[in-house]
Amino acid sequence: MTDPVYLDNAATTPLDSRVLESMLPYLGESRGNPSSLHGFGGSARDALEEARGRVAALIGASLGEILFTSGGTESDDLAVLGLARSAGPDKRHAVVSCVEHAAVRETAKRLHSEGFEVTWIGVDADGLVDSDEFADSLRPDTALAAVVWANNEVGTVEPISELAEVCAEKGVPFHADAVQAVGRVPIDVSQTPVSTLALSGHKLYGPQGIGALYVRDGLSLEPIVYGGGQEKGLRSGTQNVAGIAGFGMAAELAREEMEDRVAHERALRDRIIARTTEVPDVSVNGHRERRLSNNVHLTVSGVEAESLVLFLDSLGYAVGSGSACSSGAHKASPVLLAMGLPEREAFSVVRITVGKQNTEEEVDGFLGAFSTAVTQLREISPLYAG
Numbered sequence: 001m002t003d004p005v006y007l008d009n010a011a012t013t014p015l016d017s018r019v020l021e022s023m024l025p026y027l028g029e030s031r032g033n034p035s036s037l038h039g040f041g042g043s044a045r046d047a048l049e050e051a052r053g054r055v056a057a058l059i060g061a062s063l064g065e066i067l068f069t070s071g072g073t074e075s076d077d078l079a080v081l082g083l084a085r086s087a088g089p090d091k092r093h094a095v096v097s098c099v100e101h102a103a104v105r106e107t108a109k110r111l112h113s114e115g116f117e118v119t120w121i122g123v124d125a126d127g128l129v130d131s132d133e134f135a136d137s138l139r140p141d142t143a144l145a146a147v148v149w150a151n152n153e154v155g156t157v158e159p160i161s162e163l164a165e166v167c168a169e170k171g172v173p174f175h176a177d178a179v180q181a182v183g184r185v186p187i188d189v190s191q192t193p194v195s196t197l198a199l200s201g202h203k204l205y206g207p208q209g210i211g212a213l214y215v216r217d218g219l220s221l222e223p224i225v226y227g228g229g230q231e232k233g234l235r236s237g238t239q240n241v242a243g244i245a246g247f248g249m250a251a252e253l254a255r256e257e258m259e260d261r262v263a264h265e266r267a268l269r270d271r272i273i274a275r276t277t278e279v280p281d282v283s284v285n286g287h288r289e290r291r292l293s294n295n296v297h298l299t300v301s302g303v304e305a306e307s308l309v310l311f312l313d314s315l316g317y318a319v320g321s322g323s324a325c326s327s328g329a330h331k332a333s334p335v336l337l338a339m340g341l342p343e344r345e346a347f348s349v350v351r352i353t354v355g356k357q358n359t360e361e362e363v364d365g366f367l368g369a370f371s372t373a374v375t376q377l378r379e380i381s382p383l384y385a386g
Contacts, residue, residue: 051248155295302384
């Protein structure tokens with residue numbers, strides 16, 4: 001039996017061997033707490049600052065604007081809660097898009113439970129935020145606005161520069177979840193006036209359990225974790241030195257290799273889109289041009305998503321049925337519903353996300369397996385009348 005083919009890179013990417021090599025010293029002989037004064041602690045601090053610089057370089061930030069977290073979810077939580085709670089008693093309004101990752105969506109709901117008014121911004125059928133609706137929703141009492149840079153499910157890339165400029169003109173802090181975008185979409189915070197930006201290591205061929213939050217210099221945030229005052233007091237707790245070192249290396253490699261990676265992914269993505277949509281009653285979700293280079297999100301009418309994922313897995317191909325964070329929830333995706341997809345069809349979607357390690361031969365094998373799986377599942381499906 002051949003090795004299984006991994007096509008779920010939006011959920012997590014394989015750890016790059018160069019990243020693993022960069023982490024190993026801090027899992028062994030170079031142990032040390034960065035807060036300690038002795039030589040071991042100094043070496044750990046040096047590793048942190050080197051990694052901080054590498055992550056900063058990836059997005060055009062300064063070293064002091066990067067703080068490390070446990071991952072994208074914590075970064076989103078800290079940004080949304082931190083901005084809202086530090087805004088003052090006269091600012092009790094938030095603007096959030098309907099296509100946010102659950103980390104932002106659920107945190108916005110938390111704000112609502114604390115007495116904030118939340119305005120949810122709709123999207124068109126391609127998942128694009130309505131820029132006019134967004135601008136019109138900003139008010140003098142708006143504490144923050146949040147829009148995902150690129151949607152984690154359908155891959156649509158939002159007009160973040162335009163939205164951030166509108167917020168800057170009106171003095172509203174703007175948060176962008178860039179977990180899926182960074183390393184695939186050019187990001188330069190020196191040119192795009194976002195206030196905060198969430199990043200995650202394991203979407204960049206780095207380790208799981210490590211992330212970062214960009215916080216523009218001069219911005220105030222209310223912490224959500226308290227303790228020893230690490231990371232400028234915004235994220236207390238002993239830092240994950242090995243994870244941070246790996247994240248730093250992953251960020252440097254992403255910056256150096258972005259152009260080649262994106263071209264490789266785009267070629268595989270377009271091949272999958274062209275061939276899968278030849279199958280009857282299969283359609284692409286998300287914007288056809290403004291989409292991530294690695295993302296293919298399909299509606300497969302008459303086929304239940306989990307059955308298709310499990311069938312493809314049995315044939316040796318790992319794909320996703322939506323956001324990895326909510327794939328076990330057995331609820332229709334709020335993102336797809338916001339895009340106007342009928343609820344029944346929202347349970348018939350599959351997400352294929354390629355990575356730098358995938359090959360054309362693997363994709364061709366997948367395409368054959370996809371056709372087989374769809375045909376056989378439809379033969380036994382009471383939902384399909386095609």
